Amino acid sequence: MLKIIKKQNINGLLLLDKSIGVTSNKILQYVKIIFNAKKAGYIGTLDPLASGLLPICFGEYTKFSQYLVNKNKTYLVTALLGEKTNTADKYGSIIKKKNVNLTIEEILKKINLFKGESKQKPPMYSAIKYKGIPLYKYARAGINITNLKKKTIKIYQIKLLNFYQNKIKLQINCSKGTYIRSIIDDLGDQLNCGAHVIKLRRIAISHISILHKNVITLEQLKILIMNYKNHKLSILLIKKLLLPINYIICHxxxxxxxxxxxxxxxxxxxxxxxxxxxxxxxxxxxxxxxxxxxxxxxxxxxxxxxxxxxxxxxxxx
Incomplete structure (x- = not known):
């Protein structure tokens, strides 16, 4: 007979470094299994394309997660100029190509236009629901929803870090709900050459940075479990990674x-x-x-x- 292990009531905050190619929800399910946790939820969805900081709240901490969800996020994004895709990222189909003949000064001038508050329409290839159905399902069926409500977003800071061989690297600090893919797609239109995301990494949510000493990848978590045969010992070790409630509500x-x-x-x-x-x-x-x-x-x-x-x-x- 199989022994059923009772799920644990765990309270804490785990700072996970999400890898690319997997959904945020799949990461969450893996982590719940590793911790044998009864309740958990992540803060701020990252697309499969994106890597970086994905905080996971356990137990009662989930009820306070909103105080971190609503804070500003910081991303590093690399975009390819000269190609516009239907998804605004490298996984989409190219719908427009154009030679790039731009100076850094021209790029900086257009980038600066994005600073401050603006209205942003969510991209069709996103998980936002319209009439109960995710937008990406409409997009895959060739249906374009034109009457989507625009959301108010704010770009607090946008910096050009590099421009080389038609690739630009930006650091963007923005409000909750900002779609970086849409920013890049709009920038490509502003530059009159098209652009799409080829790499995206979240490096901070409010005061919490990807450089925090407790940040860990899913692969590292799995190794911790494998290295400790004693289940109770491995759980105690993993629990040391969990941060207190203050990290969510310190403000x-x-x-x-x-x-x-x-x-x-x-x-x-x-x-x-x-x-x-x-x-x-x-x-x-x-x-x-x-x-x-x-x-x-x-x-x-x-x-x-x-x-x-x-x-x-x-x-x-």
Whole structure:
């Protein structure tokens, strides 16, 4: 009879360096199996073409992932000028070719046009759903959806790192939901020669960098499991890779409350803090043992509202 291993309740943040050629969801499923985790989710989808930082939240951390999802991202992208494809990347079919005769000054001038806020239409070859169906399925069927809503995006910084043999390398820091493929496709149109992505790597989400010491690839995770025959030992080793909740919500100010007030919050009681009147969010901690309780919002009358709490702490209060 096969022994069924019970899935674990794990809380933590894993910084994964995603490889190219695999979907973000497939990576997530592999990681869940390695950790034998009951619940997990990734932050910020990366296309199979893209590599780089893919944070994965385990357990209760998933309910706080939105505070990192909504932050700006930084990418390194290499594009080939002179060819426009139907997918805006190297996996598509070439729909236009043109000789490239551009100077760095001309490229810089057009790149600078992308800085700031603008409206962006999602590419047809994307996972965005229209009437419940991913856009790429329409695209593969030869159907072009023309009435897609444009989304407001913002390019905080766009830098030309290299220009050699019709290839340009850019570093782009942008808002959530920005399609780098669309930026490159639009840049190709601006340069009147066409362009498409041949390499894309996410190097940061907000303050978290791909250079963090805990960043690990899926292949390295698998090797850790193989090198340690003792399952419990390997799980303990892997858990050391998990980062605390602070890495997700460090930008939110902290508020330390008494045990009594914590109990009232957990029980849904109305609490007014006379010393705080700003409408803002706070990380809530129990001030004696420094337990992280959750995130609460405080309205302009000083009342604690809209609390998102850790379920695991409720049994202690």
């Amino acid at each position: 939110i100010p902290k508020l330390y409350l008494s045990n009594l007030l914590i109990k009232k919050i957990i029980n849904g009681k109305k609490i007014k803090l006379t010393s705080i009147i700003d409408k803002t969010k706070f990380q809530i901690f129990e001030k004696k043992i420094l337990n992280f309780i959750g995130i609460c919002q405080i309205n302009n009358k000083g009342y604690i509202i809209k609390c998102k709490l850790m379920n695991s702490i409720k049994k202690f209060y």
